[in-house]
Amino acid sequence: AETTGTVEHSPGSTRAPTTEVLPQDAMTINGDSPVAFSNMTVDHEGNFPQKRRAQAVPTSQPAAGTSPVTVEAIAQALREELQAGFATQQSRLSKEIREEIGDAMLQVNKRIEAVEKGVTRQLQQVFTSVQELSVCQEKQAVTLVQTGAETQQLVRRVLALEEQLAKLENRPSPTGTTEEPTRRPAFIVGGWDSNQEAKQTLDKAKAILKDLQADVDLEDAFVPGLRRGYIIVPMVARPQETGEEMRGRIQQAVLRVRTANIELGTKEDGSPSRLWMAVSQPPERRKKAQLAAKTKRLLLELHGDHGRLDVEWSTGSVWHKDVKVASTSGTRPASAVEAGPGWIDLKEIAKQLRTEGDTVKDTWKPLAARLR
Incomplete structure (x- = not known):
């Protein structure tokens, strides 16, 4: 529904009367949606309508009795x-x-408990082991005491046997003379490493002498120790063989070994180690031979005349340029000094070699130390 009204102007106004369309009015133009005109003044004379001034919107005020936000x-x-x-x-x-x-x-806490249990178990095992070790030590102590007692008893028996043997040796023979103990002759075969086991040395020596067809008896051969590089073979005369024939047979075996010139290995200094065989000599004879050997070495180290050097091993005598310079027998010169079982004339050696005496003494000193 439409509601219209006429607005009257004041007297004297030249404006034409207008009609006011209320807010409820609507108008449809060419079938479009209705258009509402609110508070719009329409000029009936065809003039462009004027918009009313918008009324001021009052601001909201806080309610009475409340504080502002x-x-x-x-x-x-x-x-x-x-x-x-x-x-x-x-x-x-x-x-x-x-x-x-x-x-x-x-x-x-759980891990600490587990560790404590493990440590406790190990401590118990260690304690058990210590107890077992203590028991073993006690048994060993008892065994040592018993062994000591047995050793003392054995020592007493050995001393008693030595006393009896001394009495037998001092007892006069039926002919009224005392018999001196005889030393059994022997020969030595060596050339192996000194650290080699005794059984290996003995087996190798027997095998190599058999290969060389040396005419010797090896039934009584032995090695004097746990590890040695040589064997000792006692010399025994065969039935109906004299002592001279036995020594000749052994000398032939020595010559055969020396001629074979067999290498057994290498020494620590790199030189080859060769098989050797020698007849064992009594201690006194070995000392004499050592004196002769050391004197010969002294002369050669000081450039002595090898062609005019003579050595007698059995007496330890050495001649250089037809002059005796060392020996264990004969008259000792006034200028000679003691050397092992004999003497040596260092002044004569210095004179023949035209060398200072101190040089000869210094060279002889380490050689003489080995004769003691």
Whole structure:
């Protein structure tokens, strides 16, 4: 429905009367949607309508009895909310942390208990081992005491046997003379490493002498120790063989070994180690031979005349340029000095070699030390 009204102008106005369309009015143009005209003044004379001035909208006022909303109030409310949320979050985190710490402590306690059990078990095993060791030591102590007693008894028996043997040796023979103990002759075969086991040395020596067809008897051969590089073979005369024939047979075997010139290995200095065989001499004769050997070495080290050097091993005598310079027999010159079982004339050697006496003494000193 439409509601229209006429607006009257004041007297004297030249404006034509206008009609006011109320807000409920609507008008349809060319079938389009209705258009509402609100508070619009229409000029009946065809002039362009004028819009009314918009009325001022009054601002809202707070209700009576309430405080106005300010920024400080909003900030205070936010702070309270944040504090409450932070307190709740902190309480929840503290609870979770306490639970995690409790679980971790429980695991640590379990591991400590397991370690304690393992250590206790090991200590018990060690204690048991110590007890067993103590028992073994006690048994060994008893055994040592028994062994000591048996050793003392054995020593007493040996001393008694030595006394009886001394009495037998001092007893006069039926002819009224005392018999001196005889030394059994022997020969030595060597050339192997001194650290070689005794059985290996003995087996190798027997095999190599058999290959060389040396006419010797090896039934009584032995090695004087656990590890040696040589064997000792006692010399025994065969049936209907004289002592001279026996020594001749052994000398032939020595010559055969020397001629074979067999290498057995290498020495520590790199030189080849060769098989050798020699007839064992009594201690006195060996000392005489050593004196002759050391004197010969002294002369050769000081460039003596090898062509005019003569050596007699059985007496330890050495001649250089037809002059005796060392010996264990004969008259000792006034300028000679003691050397092992005999003497040596260092002044005569220095004179023949035209060398200072101190040089000869210094060269002889290490050689003489081996004669003691």
